[in-house]
Amino acid sequence: MKLWKYFVLAWITAVISAAFLVNIPRIAVLEETARNLIFHVPMWFTMFASFAAGMVYSVRYLWSENLNDDLKAESASAIGVVFGLCGLFTGMVWARFTWGAWWTFAEPKMNLSAIALLIYIAYFILRSSFDDEQLRARLSAVYNIFAASTIPFLLYVIPRQLPSLHPGADGNPAFSEFTAIELRIVFYPAILGFFALAYWMTNLRYRYRKLNLVLESKNSEL
Incomplete structure (x- = not known):
C-alpha cells in the first residue's frame, strides 16, 4: 500500500x-x-x-467515447451515493436527538436530500438496463449530467426558499456559530480527510470495475 494511503488512514x-x-x-x-x-x-x-467529478467524466465520455471515462463517472457517482447516504444517516441521528424523531416530513432539506439520492440510484438502475457498452455509457452520461445539475437546486436553492427546522434556517444556529476555533481546527481537516478517502474509494472501485470487464471479456472469448 502506498505511503499516502497510510497518511489518509491516520488523518x-x-x-x-x-x-x-x-x-x-x-x-x-x-x-x-x-x-x-x-x-x-x-x-x-x-x-x-x-x-461533480462524475459529471466531469460523463462530459469527457461524450466528447471522447472512451469507456474508461464512463467507468470513472460511474465510480465517482457510486462513492458520491455512499457519502450521501452517510450524510443522510448522520442527519437522521442528529434529528433524533434534537427534534425527537429520526425523520420529519415537515423538513424540506431531509426530503429533498432523499429525492436527490433516489435520482442517483435511478442512474445505476439505468446502467443495468443495457447490455451494449457504448449505448449504456452514452445514455448514462447524459443522465448523470442531468442528475448532477439537480443537486444545487435540491440541496441548496429550494430549501432556502422554504420554512425549515434545519440549522442555518429561520434563525437556527449553524455555521456562523460553528466558527469557534475549537471546532474549526477539526472541521476543515475533516473535509480534507473525507475528500482524500473518497478519492481512494473511487480509485478502488474504478480498478475493480475495470478488472471485472476484462475478466468478463476473457470469459466470453472462451
Whole structure:
C-alpha cells in the first residue's frame, strides 16, 4: 500500500478521535450535537465533489467515447451515493436527538436530500438496463449530467426558499456559530480527510470495475 494511503488512514483516525474528544463551546439548541457537524457537513461536501467529478467524466465520455471515462463517472457517482447516504444517516441521528424523531416530513432539506439520492440510484438502475457498452455509457452520461445539475437546486436553492427546522434556517444556529476555533481546527481537516478517502474509494472501485470487464471479456472469448 502506498505511503499516502497510510497518511489518509491516520488523518481520518485523528479527525474522528478529535471530533469526540475536543472541548466545544456551548451552542444554544445544538449543545453536544454540534459535534455531528464535523461528520455530517464534510460528508455532504464530499458527496457534492464526487457527483461533480462524475459529471466531469460523463462530459469527457461524450466528447471522447472512451469507456474508461464512463467507468470513472460511474465510480465517482457510486462513492458520491455512499457519502450521501452517510450524510443522510448522520442527519437522521442528529434529528433524533434534537427534534425527537429520526425523520420529519415537515423538513424540506431531509426530503429533498432523499429525492436527490433516489435520482442517483435511478442512474445505476439505468446502467443495468443495457447490455451494449457504448449505448449504456452514452445514455448514462447524459443522465448523470442531468442528475448532477439537480443537486444545487435540491440541496441548496429550494430549501432556502422554504420554512425549515434545519440549522442555518429561520434563525437556527449553524455555521456562523460553528466558527469557534475549537471546532474549526477539526472541521476543515475533516473535509480534507473525507475528500482524500473518497478519492481512494473511487480509485478502488474504478480498478475493480475495470478488472471485472476484462475478466468478463476473457470469459466470453472462451
